[in-house]
Amino acid sequence: MKQLVVKDIEKxxxxxLCMYACSRKFVKRPEIGNSSSAILAVxxxxxxxxxxxxxxxxCTEPPCAQVCPTGALKPKRGGGVxxxxxxxxxxxxxxxxxxxxxxxxxxxxxIAVCIHCGYCSSYCPHGVLxxxxxxx
Amino acid sequence: xxxxxxxxxxxxxxxxxxxRPDLFEKWIGGTGVAxxxxxxxxxxxxxxxxxxxxxVFATGPFTPAYPLASKTVALFKSPLTGNLGESHAGGRTATxxxxxxxxxxxxxxxxxxxxxxxxxxxxVHFRDGRVIWGIPDSLIVGRxxxxxxxxxxIRTMMRIGGAGxxxxxxxxxxxxxxxxxxxxxxxxxxxxKRLKALIIRGRKKYLPANTKKFREVYDEIxxxxxxxxxxxxxxxxxxxxxxxxxxxxxxxxxKNLQSAxxxxxxxxxxxxxxxxxLGRRIACSHCPIACIHLAALRIPYExxxxxxKTIMISYDYELIYSLGSMLGVGSRDGxxxxxxxxxxxxxxAMSTGVCLAWATEALLRGVVSEEDTIxxxxxxxxxxxxxxxxxxxxxxxxxxRHLAMGIEHASDxxxxxxxxxxxxxxEMPGYHTGYAAHLGYATGLRHSHLDSAGxxxxxxxxxxxxxxxxxxxxxxxxxxxxxxxxxxxxxARGIYTSDLISRAFEPLGVEISEEELKKKGEEIYxxxxxxKVEMGFNPENxxxxxxxxxxxxxxxxxxxxxxxxxxxxxxxxxxxxxx
Ligand code: SF4
Ligand code: SF4
Ligand code: SF4
Numbered sequence: 001m002k003q004l005v006v007k008d009i010e011k012x013x014x015x016x017l018c019m020y021a022c023s024r025k026f027v028k029r030p031e032i033g034n035s036s037s038a039i040l041a042v043x044x045x046x047x048x049x050x051x052x053x054x055x056x057x058x059c060t061e062p063p064c065a066q067v068c069p070t071g072a073l074k075p076k077r078g079g080g081v082x083x084x085x086x087x088x089x090x091x092x093x094x095x096x097x098x099x100x101x102x103x104x105x106x107x108x109x110x111i112a113v114c115i116h117c118g119y120c121s122s123y124c125p126h127g128v129l130x131x132x133x134x135x136x
Numbered sequence: 137x138x139x140x141x142x143x144x145x146x147x148x149x150x151x152x153x154x155x156r157p158d159l160f161e162k163w164i165g166g167t168g169v170a171x172x173x174x175x176x177x178x179x180x181x182x183x184x185x186x187x188x189x190x191x192v193f194a195t196g197p198f199t200p201a202y203p204l205a206s207k208t209v210a211l212f213k214s215p216l217t218g219n220l221g222e223s224h225a226g227g228r229t230a231t232x233x234x235x236x237x238x239x240x241x242x243x244x245x246x247x248x249x250x251x252x253x254x255x256x257x258x259x260v261h262f263r264d265g266r267v268i269w270g271i272p273d274s275l276i277v278g279r280x281x282x283x284x285x286x287x288x289x290i291r292t293m294m295r296i297g298g299a300g301x302x303x304x305x306x307x308x309x310x311x312x313x314x315x316x317x318x319x320x321x322x323x324x325x326x327x328x329k330r331l332k333a334l335i336i337r338g339r340k341k342y343l344p345a346n347t348k349k350f351r352e353v354y355d356e357i358x359x360x361x362x363x364x365x366x367x368x369x370x371x372x373x374x375x376x377x378x379x380x381x382x383x384x385x386x387x388x389x390x391k392n393l394q395s396a397x398x399x400x401x402x403x404x405x406x407x408x409x410x411x412x413x414l415g416r417r418i419a420c421s422h423c424p425i426a427c428i429h430l431a432a433l434r435i436p437y438e439x440x441x442x443x444x445k446t447i448m449i450s451y452d453y454e455l456i457y458s459l460g461s462m463l464g465v466g467s468r469d470g471x472x473x474x475x476x477x478x479x480x481x482x483x484x485a486m487s488t489g490v491c492l493a494w495a496t497e498a499l500l501r502g503v504v505s506e507e508d509t510i511x512x513x514x515x516x517x518x519x520x521x522x523x524x525x526x527x528x529x530x531x532x533x534x535x536x537r538h539l540a541m542g543i544e545h546a547s548d549x550x551x552x553x554x555x556x557x558x559x560x561x562x563e564m565p566g567y568h569t570g571y572a573a574h575l576g577y578a579t580g581l582r583h584s585h586l587d588s589a590g591x592x593x594x595x596x597x598x599x600x601x602x603x604x605x606x607x608x609x610x611x612x613x614x615x616x617x618x619x620x621x622x623x624x625x626x627x628a629r630g631i632y633t634s635d636l637i638s639r640a641f642e643p644l645g646v647e648i649s650e651e652e653l654k655k656k657g658e659e660i661y662x663x664x665x666x667x668k669v670e671m672g673f674n675p676e677n678x679x680x681x682x683x684x685x686x687x688x689x690x691x692x693x694x695x696x697x698x699x700x701x702x703x704x705x706x707x708x709x710x711x712x713x714x715x
Pocket of ligand 1: 055056057058059062063064065080081097098099100101102103113
């Protein structure tokens with residue numbers, strides 16, 4: 001299975017292009033803004049000290065799916081989750097369950113989580129992100 | 137497109153949101169819209185440091201739709217020049233304002249006590265700022281707020297250091313780390329309003345009118361930015377790459393422009409900094425270029441063996457000029473320590489350097505005494521300059537109180553006008569290339585080299601008449617009004633051609649031809665000039681410091697008559713345009 005991975009975090013310049021790419025990922029509904037983005041580059045108190053890029057690491061036993069009361073988040077084969085938006089209540093239990101804080105709240109109160117589509121990796125100008133085959 | 141304007145009143149801690157599609161349709165965004173908002177909200181006679189001054193922050197229609205639309209325009213009345221103040225900054229400010237749902241933010245009034253503001257989810261929180269007021273180091277202020285406020289990765293944090301609190305007329309507003317609303321004293325306006333910081337965060341979205349075209353145009357801009365040569369010079373050496381070429385062209389102002397060649401230019405060049413100090417590069421939000429160059433400086437503790445600190449310092453050509461060559465500082469370590477000090481207090485680096493350069497020459501010539509300057513300022517003496525920067529902040533005596541008001545003012549008081557290198561009251565940028573550069577500083581509506589890029593005209597053309605130079609400058613400045621209304625980074629001007637801009641508008645549901653764009657640029661220029669005149673600008677009063685005629689430039693020694701003719705022509709032009 002292919003997954004989004006970090007190749008070299010030290011090269012992250014904090015441009016946020018990955019975040020905006022994630023918003024545009026659906027051909028039919030490319031959004032302008034960051035509401036539905038499921039990836040976030042943050043600094044270590046200023047990018048001069050380095051960065052962290054936060055996104056789902058595709059757990060094989062996803063706690064977020066386990067706490068979801070409606071089945072909106074379901075474990076995906078090979079790791080991570082599928083998100084069935086119209087089942088989502090916006091309870092945000094999943095946000096608490098994820099140790100990485102890799103689930104984000106959207107403008108409408110529902111959530112955004114990485115589906116490992118790889119779209120953002122082609123917009124990281126500095127080779128921090130890649131989309132690669134990973135052993136499950 | 138975002139057409140919401142958030143109006144905040146600090147006098148009674150209230151706010152409201154107005155939807156102004158009229159403004160954004162007619163005036164694009166950024167500068168175009170900000171001029172109108174300032175006209176609506178501010179009395180042109182307002183005291184720049186009084187309750188009546190108004191700050192407008194405006195973003196444009198391409199933020200955050202496209203890459204490189206990464207800037208915010210701030211308009212206010214400048215406490216340095218007493219006239220229109222305009223300053224642009226990158227960082228995360230533009231995208232955060234847009235993602236919070238606003239096209240522009242207006243800040244009026246004056247708080248009774250220190251506050252900082254948090255804007256999120258359609259609300260404004262007025263937070264008690266008393267605890268962080270008085271902290272002189274803007275970097276520390278940033279860290280404290282970062283620990284206290286949510287929004288990592290998506291927020292902008294604009295704040296002032298001690299210089300803004302102490303109303304140094306050229307104090308800046310720092311945003312994120314190392315980006316600034318640098319020029320013309322927005323920091324002092326924050327200080328006068330007792331506004332220590334402004335934090336904005338949001339996670340909003342909207343949809344393009346044409347989804348398929350939107351992704352196509354996006355990709356085109358992105359590819360051009362990373363693949364073409366259009367922006368190469370900004371990411372390799374960065375603007376610091378200008379040091380050596382300008383020095384070779386006799387254009388690098390040195391020791392208060394007593395020379396335009398610096399014997400230690402190599403030492404403080406972009407090449408040397410990259411080789412010895414470059415520690416990291418970072419980017420403004422939604423910019424693939426990452427032109428922000430950070431130097432790592434390792435400083436030993438004198439009395440503690442094996443104890444070091446390593447600090448990261450952002451450098452650019454303008455800083456190398458103003459705190460390096462202009463002060464005769466030829467050591468990289470010294471230069472970086474000066475930049476760091478200026479950064480901590482939240483001072484504008486260009487004005488600070490030029491003020492100190494003037495003070496040094498004034499002392500050498502006996503225009504002021506050592507009693508005034510407290511320490512013996514001399515070109516190249518880093519330790520004393522570090523002290524002097526402290527004094528600009530602390531203002532321990534009459535002299536530093538005057539120096540903190542800029543050199544136009546200080547030279548009114550003490551003399552030494554001929555070598556007070558300010559244009560329209562704003563300390564000079566770092567290009568002594570020829571007529572167009574100096575005429576550009578004078579005629580540019582924010583007295584910045586970026587208004588009309590005279591330095592570039594000087595390098596491209598010879599044998600032009602004074603009238604032609606002024607026409608060229610005005611026409612470039614008109615076009616740049618379009619860029620600063622969009623608001624795209626000026627470094628991306630090679631990418632955002634009128635053709636591309638027109639095509640990029642289409643998926644957003646806006647039809648505008650290249651011709652119309654050009655016309656809008658001219659109209660915005662006219663509106664801005666009119667506002668400036670209403671605020672008291674009189675082109676007849678423009679002063680050209682004698683010094684610029686004494687020192688060889690790329691165009692040899694400059695002739696006063698040429699400048700005089702150009703000035704007269706410009707005065708005529710202003711009358712024509714303003715009517
Ligand atoms: S969102 Fe968090 S908890 Fe859920 S699969 Fe991804 S990393 Fe695991
Ligand atoms: S891989 Fe796809 S879903 Fe995950 S962060 Fe990137 S664009 Fe978003
Ligand atoms: S696009 Fe790449 S460099 Fe930019 S913030 Fe994301 S991971 Fe970092």
